[in-house]
Amino acid sequence: MTGIRNSTHDAIHDMGGMDGMGPIEPEPNEPVFHETWEGRVFALRRVLVPWGLGGNWGSFRFAQERVPAADYLRFSYYERWFTALVDLLRANGVVTDAELASGGVDPEAPRPERRERPPQAPLGFGLLDLDLPARFGVGDAVRARHASPPGHVRLPRYTQGKCGTVVRDNGVYALQDTDERGQQLGDFPQHVYTVRFASRELWGDRGSERDAIYVEMWEDYLEPA
Amino acid sequence: MAGSEPEGVGRRKFLKEAAAGAAGMAGAAGAAGAAESAPARHDHDHDHQVVPDDIALRVRALESILVEKEMIDPADLDAVVDAYENRIGPRNGAQIVARAWTDPEYRARLLADGTAAIGEFGFLGAQGEHMVVVENTAEIHNLVVCTLCSCYPWPTLGLPPVWYKSAPYRARAVIEPRAVLREFGVDLPDDVEVRVWDSTAEIRYLVLPERPAGTEGLTEEQLAELVTRDSMIGVARVAAPRESAQ
Numbered sequence: 001m002t003g004i005r006n007s008t009h010d011a012i013h014d015m016g017g018m019d020g021m022g023p024i025e026p027e028p029n030e031p032v033f034h035e036t037w038e039g040r041v042f043a044l045r046r047v048l049v050p051w052g053l054g055g056n057w058g059s060f061r062f063a064q065e066r067v068p069a070a071d072y073l074r075f076s077y078y079e080r081w082f083t084a085l086v087d088l089l090r091a092n093g094v095v096t097d098a099e100l101a102s103g104g105v106d107p108e109a110p111r112p113e114r115r116e117r118p119p120q121a122p123l124g125f126g127l128l129d130l131d132l133p134a135r136f137g138v139g140d141a142v143r144a145r146h147a148s149p150p151g152h153v154r155l156p157r158y159t160q161g162k163c164g165t166v167v168r169d170n171g172v173y174a175l176q177d178t179d180e181r182g183q184q185l186g187d188f189p190q191h192v193y194t195v196r197f198a199s200r201e202l203w204g205d206r207g208s209e210r211d212a213i214y215v216e217m218w219e220d221y222l223e224p225a
Numbered sequence: 226m227a228g229s230e231p232e233g234v235g236r237r238k239f240l241k242e243a244a245a246g247a248a249g250m251a252g253a254a255g256a257a258g259a260a261e262s263a264p265a266r267h268d269h270d271h272d273h274q275v276v277p278d279d280i281a282l283r284v285r286a287l288e289s290i291l292v293e294k295e296m297i298d299p300a301d302l303d304a305v306v307d308a309y310e311n312r313i314g315p316r317n318g319a320q321i322v323a324r325a326w327t328d329p330e331y332r333a334r335l336l337a338d339g340t341a342a343i344g345e346f347g348f349l350g351a352q353g354e355h356m357v358v359v360e361n362t363a364e365i366h367n368l369v370v371c372t373l374c375s376c377y378p379w380p381t382l383g384l385p386p387v388w389y390k391s392a393p394y395r396a397r398a399v400i401e402p403r404a405v406l407r408e409f410g411v412d413l414p415d416d417v418e419v420r421v422w423d424s425t426a427e428i429r430y431l432v433l434p435e436r437p438a439g440t441e442g443l444t445e446e447q448l449a450e451l452v453t454r455d456s457m458i459g460v461a462r463v464a465a466p467r468e469s470a471q
Contacts, residue, residue, distance in 0.1 A: 013373055013374065014372070014373055015372060015392055015395050015396045016370075016372030016373075016395065016396065016398075016399045016400070016423065017372075017396065017399055017400040018392075018396040019396070021391075021392040021393040021395075021396045021397070022392070022393050023393060023408075024388050024391065024393045024394050024397070024405065024408060024409075025387075025388060025391070025393075026386065026388045026409070026455075027386065027387060027388070030386050030387065032309055032310045032314070032383065032384055033306070033309075033310065035281065036281070037280060037281040037284040037285070039302075039305075039306035039309075039310070040284050040285070040288055040302055040306070041284055042305065042306070042309070042384070043301070043302035043303075043305035043306050044284075044287070044288065044291070044297070044302065046301075046305050046351075047297045047298070047301045047302055047305065048291075048296070048297065051296055061373075061374055064374070073392055076387075077375065077387065077390045079280060082280065082283070082284060082287075085287070086287065089287075094291075094294075094296070095287070095290055095291075099290050100283075100286065100287065100290070103285075103286035103289060103290065104290070104293075105290055105293040105294055111294060112294075112296065125354075125427065126354050126355070126427065127354065127355050127427070154373060154425045154426060155425070156372050156373060156423065156425060158372070158399065158400075168357075170355070170426070170428055171355075173426065173427055192426050192427070192428075194428070199419075202399070202400075203400050206400060206401070207400075208403065208419065210415070210416075210417075210418045210419070211402065211403075211418060211419040211420070211421070212418070212419075212420055212421070213399050213420075213421045213423060214420060214421065214422045214423065215423045215425050216423075216424070216425045216426030216427075216428055217425070217426075218426065
């Protein structure tokens with residue numbers, strides 16, 4: 001049932017609580033896109049959804065998470081998106097290296113087929129109208145599991161092994177976790193809970209007595225505390 | 226509804242005109258690539274140095290390839306860019322906030338079921354399918370982040386600013402939210418509880434900021450003008466009209 005496996009894939013994207021990232025630098029009157037190409041990259045993901053690319057957020061996020069750490073930090077947001085898109089397109093045989101190098105289409109290259117969703121995960125993305133039993137209820141004490149799977153997972157490192165309280169059951173969603181190639185593991189529909197973690201539970205003395213961090217957790221990520 | 230992206234950009238007709246436009250773009254990208262370092266078509270062994278370093282050219286080359294393969298229509302890309310540059314932005318969220326400030330029944334609905342109440346305005350869709358609204362009060366201050374990527378409620382706030390997507394904000398918001406808030410000009414007393422919402426799943430958060438004092442006489446439209454993007458992320462307060470005019 002669970003998509004969580006033991007391995008090591010803790011990449012730079014999972015950065016909640018890290019030090020040394022520098023100052024936050026808001027830009028007054030920031031444009032939606034700073035350059036024309038940024039808008040094209042943003043839109044490319046959207047229009048590729050009917051081709052089974054980009055619409056699967058787990059796969060798309062995993063493609064970004066595979067960007068080497070130094071590049072991940074150096075790249076702008078849309079450079080990362082572009083890198084991820086190219087990665088997805090190449091992995092799916094939609095474009096070849098030669099085509100990317102030349103900017104021209106290789107007439108011998110295979111044409112992709114339209115498909116809305118990966119066959120192993122037909123439920124897709126979003127709240128599901130499925131009546132499944134909930135393992136946890138509001139008020140339950142839970143612990144976030146340890147997980148370093150080889151693929152994409154939505155369980156922040158800073159919560160792993162920490163105890164919190166379920167404050168909301170958000171309903172049933174498909175698991176978005178992927179394998180090490182970025183393929184969604186399967187639907188595994190389950191409840192997604194909002195869990196309240198006390199600041200001190202997560203950060204010890206650096207935390208605040210009064211404050212809390214709220215994190216959404218798929219049921220598989222939790223165990224009773 | 227699962228997997229849908231209901232913004233009307235998924236036109237799936239690949240017309241002759243689109244192909245003609247594509248050919249023009251492909252030519253332009255090919256010419257640009259050739260000017261950089263390599264012929265548009267070649268069959269010798271090569272490494273990736275022939276890919277133009279300029280990302281604008283690389284993006285244009287990719288778009289032209291996908292157009293030529295009849296997978297995408299440039300007009301669909303234009304429509305997506307236009308929607309997010311001109312229609313889908315924080316003015317949407319500001320309308321929600323102003324309504325909640327002026328209509329107690331709407332406020333109650335918004336806090337009880339954010340998705341349904343925001344749906345009354347039609348501001349749902351991609352990255353805003355399941356919305357939760359959290360209210361800032363004199364006792365509680367809410368702040369939204371996505372530590373794993375950059376999840377953000379697109380239909381109500383538009384696309385996130387660079388700082389929201391940046392490593393410093395994503396890293397720090399969960400461990401030292403009060404320091405982050407001070408840098409944004411919000412200095413909270415110790416007796417205010419800070420709640421940080423890390424958007425790790427498919428729920429997206431909108432902060433309902435506190436209505437500033439001295440705005441009793443303003444209309445809903447005037448109130449919406451006061452509401453900033455940052456106040457709906459939770460890193461700013463809404464300034465009273467006199468302050469915001471400064």
